[in-house]
Amino acid sequence: MYIASSMSTRVCLVALIGLPAAGKSTFSRWILSLPQPHFNVIHLCYDDHLPAQDNSLNAEFEFQMQRNKILATINSIVCELNDHACVAKDTVKSVKLSENVNCNDFLILCDDNNYYHSMRYKLYQLCRQNKSAYAQIYLECDVNLALNRNSARPDNERVSEKILQRMGIRLEKPDSAKQYWEENTFVLGACENLNVKKAQILTFLCNSFDKIPQPLSQTVTxxxxxxxxxxxxxxxxxxxxxxxxxxxxxxxxxxxxxxxxxxxxxxxxxxxxxxxxxxxxxxxxxxxxxxxx
CATH class of the missing domain: 1.10.287 (Helix Hairpins)
Structure with a gap:
């Protein structure tokens, strides 16, 4: 389902998947902190850009508009990297960047719940359009564990129990048997030690730079x-x-x-x-x- 890259500058978009408090941002901070030469890391946390959710129609509309803006930002970052192998100064303000000047591989972590297949598919499409690599990391977490972790968060970071439980019901786990484009997925247990899994995680991410989606060919008249x-x-x-x-x-x-x-x-x-x-x-x-x- 993928073709190898021959470009000197390589970009890999990684969709993080999981419930609130599953450990997505912790994982992102861990990757950013690693003193390793494998790739540059760009961390885009959706929570920094999305409004607080409520049930009103206006809030839902605003939420979808902001998600579209985030997608546009990601697209701009990918295009900038493909053209100039760097991130524009105004973009750096909205992302965290771990930069290695001796490396032209850029890993973009999309730190969001991404609980629907359709949310992840938009990112996959973006990669296919820009000839960039695509990968997924699913942080598997029991709802009760997520609720316990969430309750220990500061008030301004806590998600309501109702929303978290609803996400637990709605979350669509990666399934490459039904969604072929999800085949490049790494599953990480919420309680697993990241340092113990370090070699496996880095191998997966390094290999993912070659996982570029093929151009759309299966069309219908x-x-x-x-x-x-x-x-x-x-x-x-x-x-x-x-x-x-x-x-x-x-x-x-x-x-x-x-x-x-x-x-x-x-x-x-x-x-x-x-x-x-x-x-x-x-x-x-x-x-x-x-x-x-």
Whole structure:
């Protein structure tokens, strides 16, 4: 699923996956602190850029807008590295950088929960568009352990128990059998000693620089749009069912159902129009599914 890189400057985007308090930022700080010559490390923590979450529609809209801005920032960093092998000064203010001037390999840690496949797929697509490598590190953590760790955090860093428990239900573990693009994943237990695993982690990360996604080749023509729409419709209906299952208030569930059904119809209409003008792929499904999340 990957092709080797022949560029002198190499970029690898690493999506960190896990519940709040699973150890993603701890892992990032550990990598940043290592005195090793293997690669430069750029740490982008989403929490530094995202607003505090609440349940209002305006807050949800703002949350999605900020995620899109973060994705644009990551894209800018990747392009800057590909063109100049360095990070722009104004970008350095928003990221942590461990720089090795004798090395042209850059590892970008995307420190976020990334609990949906669709969230990670956006990063994978970004890598495919920029001919950069892609990897995932899943910090596997039991919900109860995450809750205990979260309760020990300072008030301003603590996530509400309700949100954390909801994430525990929604978190979609990496599964390369269903999502082929997740095959380059390293699973790290939340209680594992990072220093004990150091050699394995560094080997995985160093090897990941060669894991560049192939250009999109599996495309479909307008003759198969009807079949594609049917597949997408089933996927969206399933996602709507999952979202509504988590809503206990019947009145809110009814309002949310109407909104999601309208959104589903809007997405299907958009895909139908797109299929009439250009080649589309089932790889795009993750992006459309994300719009409902």
């Amino acid at each position: 307008s003759e198969t749009v009807t079949s594609l729409l049917h597949q997408l419709d089933l996927l969206l209906r399933r996602r709507i069912g999952e979202i509504l299952h988590l809503e206990n208030n019947s009145s809110e569930r009814s309002k949310k159902a109407k909104m999601l059904i309208a959104k589903r119809k809007e997405i299907l209409q958009e895909v139908r129009k797109k299929g009439e003008k250009e080649l589309i792929s089932t790889d795009d499904f993750n992006t459309y599914e994300y719009l409902l999340s």
